[in-house]
Amino acid sequence: MAPPGRSPRPSPLARVSRCVSFSASHRLHSKLLSDEENQKLFGKCNNPNGHGHNYKVEVTVRGEIDPTTGMVINLTDLKDYMEEAIMEPLDHKNLDKDVPYFADVVSTTENVAVFIWENLHKRLPEGTLYKVKVYETDKNIVVYKGEASVPGK
Numbered sequence: 001m002a003p004p005g006r007s008p009r010p011s012p013l014a015r016v017s018r019c020v021s022f023s024a025s026h027r028l029h030s031k032l033l034s035d036e037e038n039q040k041l042f043g044k045c046n047n048p049n050g051h052g053h054n055y056k057v058e059v060t061v062r063g064e065i066d067p068t069t070g071m072v073i074n075l076t077d078l079k080d081y082m083e084e085a086i087m088e089p090l091d092h093k094n095l096d097k098d099v100p101y102f103a104d105v106v107s108t109t110e111n112v113a114v115f116i117w118e119n120l121h122k123r124l125p126e127g128t129l130y131k132v133k134v135y136e137t138d139k140n141i142v143v144y145k146g147e148a149s150v151p152g153k
């Protein structure tokens with residue numbers, strides 16, 4: 001509580017990140033396209049027997065630093081949430097065949113990032129998930145921040 005006549009001291013906001021790695025196979029193939037169109041669009045990534053990646057995921061949570069605990073979020077809790085939301089559904093899986101979400105959603109890194117966001121944000125305090133960054137390879141990187149475009153705008 002601030003002394004009378006003084007406004008309360010603003011709580012510092014910080015961003016806390018944690019990384020995990022998982023291995024998975026997939027095939028880029030859209031059910032909305034013909035086999036020929038898929039091959040033309042995705043090339044080697046449309047190989048019928050798939051291919052694999054060692055994905056790296058960086059999750060960032062944003063919030064006030066609690067004056068009592070000194071934490072935005074307990075990283076031990078974040079570790080558990082990431083285990084449930086990322087490792088359990090995705091590690092050592094065939095994304096297209098083992099993960100129901102990707103039955104009709106092309107397993108691009110963009111969509112992997114959205115899947116992880118949707119799975120994580122329901123476990124975290126409202127409004128605290130800030131960023132999901134997925135490295136499909138060292139060179140191919142996607143950032144998703146929960147944003148969506150409004151149709152017609």
Ligand SMILES: Nc1nc2c(c(=O)[nH]1)N=C([C@H](O)[C@H](O)COP(=O)(O)OP(=O)(O)OP(=O)(O)O)CN2
Pocket residue numbers: 028045051107108109110136137138139140
């Ligand atoms: N917009 C997207 N484009 C592509 C994605 C994707 O997720 N989003 N994914 C792929 C493939 O999955 C493919 O595996 C990418 O591999 P590759 O091109 O081999 O990866 P690198 O660029 O890191 O490999 P180098 O050959 O060493 O450059 C394709 N497109």
Ligand SMILES: [Zn+2]
Pocket residue numbers: 026045051052053
């Ligand atoms: Zn791939």
